[in-house]
Amino acid sequence: MNIHDVAKKSGLSVVTVSRVLNNSPSVREGNRQKVLSAMEELNYSPNSAARSLVRGKTGVIGMSITNFNDSFYDRVIRVVNRKLAEQGYFLALSIAENEEEGVNFLFQKDRVDGIILLSPLEEKEYVEELKRRNIPFVLLDNQFRHEDVPSVVVDNYLGGYEATRHLIGLGHTKIAYIGGPSVFLSVAERKRGYLQALDEAGLAPFGTDSCGFTVSGGYEVAKRWAREDKLPTAFFCGDDFIALGLVQALREEGIRVPHDISVVGFDDQQFVGEFYPRLTTVRQPEAQMGSIGVELLMKLINGEVLPPAETKLAPQLLVRESTASVRLT
Amino acid sequence: MNIHDVAKKSGLSVVTVSRVLNNSPSVREGNRQKVLSAMEELNYSPNSAARSLVRGKTGVIGMSITNFNDSFYDRVIRVVNRKLAEQGYFLALSIAENEEEGVNFLFQKDRVDGIILLSPLEEKEYVEELKRRNIPFVLLDNQFRHEDVPSVVVDNYLGGYEATRHLIGLGHTKIAYIGGPSVFLSVAERKRGYLQALDEAGLAPFGTDSCGFTVSGGYEVAKRWAREDKLPTAFFCGDDFIALGLVQALREEGIRVPHDISVVGFDDQQFVGEFYPRLTTVRQPEAQMGSIGVELLMKLINGEVLPPAETKLAPQLLVRESTASVRLT
DNA sequence: ATGAAAGCGCTAACAG
DNA sequence: CTGTTAGCGCTTTCAT
Secondary structure, three states: OOHHHHHHHHOOOHHHHHHHHOOOOOOOHHHHHHHHHHHHHHOOOOOHHHHHHHHOOOOEEEEEEOOOOOHHHHHHHHHHHHHHHHOOOEEEEEEOOOOOHHHHHHOOOOOOOEEEEEOOOOHHHHHHHHHHHOOOEEEEOOOOOOOOOOEEEEOHHHHHHHHHHHHHHOOOOOEEEEEOOOOOHHHHHHHHHHHHHHHHOOOOOOEEEEOOOOHHHHHHHHHHHHHOOOOOOEEEEOOHHHHHHHHHHHHHOOOOOOOOOEEEOOOOOOHHHHOOOOOEEEEOOHHHHHHHHHHHHHHHHOOOOOOOOEEEEOOEEEOOOOOOOOOOO | OOHHHHHHHHOOOHHHHHHHHOOOOOOOHHHHHHHHHHHHHHOOOOOHHHHHHHHOOOOEEEEEEOOOOOHHHHHHHHHHHHHHHHOOOEEEEEEOOOOOHHHHHHOOOOOOOEEEEEOOOOHHHHHHHHHHHOOOEEEEOOOOOOOOOOEEEEOHHHHHHHHHHHHHHOOOOOEEEEEOOOOOHHHHHHHHHHHHHHHHOOOOOOEEEEOOOOHHHHHHHHHHHHHOOOOOOEEEEOOHHHHHHHHHHHHHOOOOOOOOOEEEOOOOOOHHHHOOOOOEEEEOOHHHHHHHHHHHHHHHHOOOOOOOOEEEEOOEEEOOOOOOOOOOO
């Protein structure tokens, strides 16, 4: 069932059929209809391998992800999917679990027209490999700076800064920071923002700690601090899960949020938003990140001049119910 | 940079190069080495569009998903990814959001060698379309029965039955069921199991209700029931999120779980497992579902005889800390 | 063990 | 506006 069958059936040549396939204007309306109905009858659809071969393009954009059980990733992926579809591209997701298999597959010029790396784990290796293979690609939420590679990141420093400013503005002076695993640049950046805000306000950090990006991590830290009777009046957490665990633990200790202690999270995880008190948090601009990423990649593919390598996006503080003015005791 | 360049560089013909590419034994070792090093030098990798075209296969399996912010999906996808890689196939994920765009793309015989539909939303349409296009495919966690289509589902009836039996075994007689949206067959099946278990024990259902698969859904139901002073001694929830919301609400009402009321969830959501009391829940056999699904698809692709259309897997009750013997008052 | 030739299904270049 | 010819990069007969 190929283009020749359609040609035969419609009484026209394969070239005309191809023209109809590609919406060429130079086909007489009558003939176009003939071709269309022949296709219909034959239940024909063009072979994409053949098209890719001759055109040198696949119409597919690959995206490598490490994890999807997370609102941030979820939102970015959905936006990318939509934007790509608008441009006539198809998104193929690949889980980077088995470093060898999956990504190497995607990393083939003829498999995809371009690649989006979202929070890549083995960032440097991937970047090098992709450059070597000469495949257009962009980085989203990456950790390091790379020359000549367009990337879109969130200004985590600013996020930490604003979260802390918010707390300071509420009169808090004893503010602690609980971050995630130190391998992440974002963790360090958020902390840097926190320290800067405090410094500007002439305050000393109350204390910092870290744990995994999990509810139980936050829970344990809070329990430990409570046990040691070392509690601030406000916590800035590097992640919503941590914040949620913290709130749970504090509640068990008879400490109310935000009445006794204020808590700020990070990421605006969907799920976490269903708990009371609704968490004040920092929302990352996923939609922007996704659409700018797609735009950059499209430019790269079309050979346009590339803009400055790194685009840094401002996150947004969402003030909700877990923060309040410090209690005057 | 194609096979001809390699041939020229190695001083052999394209056919020999092709043979090396395909591990044909009939190549003299010396020549194989020549070819290999030529490939290396040229940084050559074969064009997959050309291969697909001539072979009529792509080496790609498509999987259509609707949502990934969920442990059940996450686990199934990861297993499928691994199993497929073992077989030399690559998994391409596609979000079924924009029904038109995405899936229709995957639904092309020459794009993928086979398709896995995970909890498809527009199940019947997809099945029909895929049959029409004659693409090998399997259904995972589907809602309806289809002739001639291999599918793997979980025995939700059994899950509901066992969860309820567990509660009955703990001496509970006032047991309620809170299910999810009624469009899902799984919701009805879990309820059917619940009713059956009660019936066998000579008990009447205390009451049933339903809400979205969300924490807030469960929270609101519990608040409502508490307000109406209509509380059982045990809840069986059709979903962990609902169960979690329920526990939160009960706690706010001063009711302790499991001391005053026992709660059973469903799905063993990762995240939910981090809360105390750790939820007694029903775990779906994601690993089995994934690997059986892949096996079936492989058989289909290889033209083997298809086994009985539907494989029904038994879920597993995980007894943890949210259920206890009924209090004797 | 190796190679020449044909062809997978499609599009692009060039005629007419 | 339409068709003839060539070729994308690879694998597969079929000889040798």
